[in-house]
Amino acid sequence: MRLRTVLATVTAGLAAAVLTTAAGPATAATPPAAAGTATGTAQVDACSPYVSLDRFSDALDKTTYDGTFVGNFSALAVDTDGSIAALEDRSSLFTLDAGTLRPRSVVPLADENGAALDSEGLVVDRDGTRLISSETEPSVRRYSRDGTILDRLPVPSSLFVAPAGRATANQTFEGLTMLPGGHTLLASMEYAISGDSTGIVRFQTWHRTHGPGSGRFRLAAQYAYRTDTGLGVPEVQALPDGRLLVLERGFTSGVGNTVRLYLADPRRATDTSGVENLTGGPEVRLVKKTLLADIADCPSLGATAKQPQPNPLLDNIEGMTVTGRHGNTFDVLLVSDDNQNPAQTTRFYSLRVTAPR
Template sequence: MPVPARLHVPPIGEATPNATLEGLSISPDGATIYAAMEGTLSGDVSSTGDAGYRRILVYTKGRHGYALTRQLGYHVDPGMRISEVAAYGRDGLLVMEAAYEPATGNAIELYAVHTRHARDVSAIGDLGNSPHAVLPKTLVSNVTACPSLGATAKEPQTNPLMDNYEGMTIEARHGRDAQVLLISDDNFSATQTTRLLRLQAALPPH
């Protein structure tokens, strides 16, 4: 599937190396694929230096496969990145925001957005100075504040249950209640842990 030149790393595009497409999900009906940028484009940093703006590519299924039809704007919380996305319902998208600080460890937040009537930002050259164009988001879970469940950590962590979570799927959904499964990546490091974490969360209507 095609990726716009701007989303490539220099010298072709404006993306930060190792902070390009990171989140990927397909809608339950198979009609839509979402691909989210982990970091911001250099051209999307605001005039005040806010580098929290991200782009999410939307591919729609047609007669000849999937075609890129829209770009959506998204704004992460300060210091966060997009680690993963998971589509649900008709047009819901769950976004995992993540961060890491050596002194306090990992932080994870889950936000929900609705994409059906979201503005297409493909023609917006500077998303950082067009904050009105980004998706409204609703906090679903501050995972860092969840009970530790007796977990232990090999490195400093505000919550020892935390680690480098980079995978997410919605296992089951009954109305607003959903089972969300997260998985962390230990990066082959002796101080990190691969974990599977199952959350029960209330998702906003899609």
């Protein structure tokens, strides 16, 4: 989402030379490692009992590749070959080298009429196809590697942007993830729809009966999730046990960003697909959540900010993917959306996240 001022409004496998911070912008032809460092060597520093910050990188900030601006990143996913798929919210999908973060390729995206997308969520399916959400309508489409539309998933009419539905423009499908087993897709609305209590957002799922690429998705259960006051949900990522990592984010002009990482469990939540208005009452079991870390509590590791921030490490963090697992600890890669704004930074963050049992 392109955050407006009205809003009160990471891979351990990445090379250590890359995920240190860059002192300034690098050109696309310059290896990220040559852009400079502020922290020297990689460090592991605790943000909380569950989360530590390994490294970060500003190496791609304000660069271009093949004539395309590198930034505006809204989602990340690990591709079938181990590279990093990085989605821009302005209709481009990059392939980044997992070891250097250098762009390898970029594919333009569009809707059925050739119009640009406000592309926000990304899943790379097991067959290599891309499931991409746009918050314009909102929509979820399935694309081939070359950007050809293969399918479009149904969306409940209540989640459409008003007047067609009850959602607010620029506040719809932001997060997208595939649940374990590869049969259920989940999208998170960023903010509440009209008629639901402020702060209660809907998680919509789709289910398919066949394997990746061989079956159409149909609408399935919906769940209710309560955000912290003033925050929305820009990203969700499924863990192997069916729980979710959920990013909550907000922005206050003159203060900066708030970004928190939660562990959420939808497995015992009420299916709210038939509930017209969510009031937060006891008749609906919300998705249970546990705070893992407030990113403002992470060490800054020498990071600098171009605008006021509670911690100079912070920016408009919007994309997240799980890149590795070590027992109950996960390598998580985050990225910020710079909105192509001189006052913001495209920054990658490498976290280690332990999910409490």
